[in-house]
Amino acid sequence: MIKCPTCGIFNTNRDYCENCNTLISNDKKIELKIAAIKQEQIDEAIHHIENPGVAERLKKHPNALYRTVGWILYSVSAVVSIIGAGLAWAIAMVAAG
Ligand SMILES: [Zn+2]
Structure with missing residues (x-):
């Protein structure tokens, strides 16, 4: 009651x-509240999937020119991260003597 x-x-x-x-x-x-929280998490996950980085979006663009730009951006960011890792390694080596 x-x-x-x-x-x-x-x-x-x-x-x-x-x-x-x-x-x-x-x-x-409580059930509805839990369902709402779950839905929020699902929405957030979907948002992440649907809104990847600019490079990721361009790579899937129907226009080949945009796709090329996407791949260039992707390569540049990959190269930058490799250089960054290399630099970090070099600095660590120098510091270690
Ligand atoms: Zn009533």
Whole structure:
């Protein structure tokens, strides 16, 4: 038996008030909250998949010119990260003597 906070009617074994349709079940409230959080996480994951880096997006562009630019950007960022790793390694070697 749950008393509806909106209209004060007592409901038995109901998730929603039979009089005004207000959500009265605490279990259901928690369930909905968990579902909302899960949905949020799913939306975020989808957002990440649908919005990758500029290079990733350009690589999938229908226009070949844009795809080329995407690959160039991708190569540049790959080269930069390799150079960065190389530099870090060189600095570490120098520091180690
Ligand atoms: Zn009610």
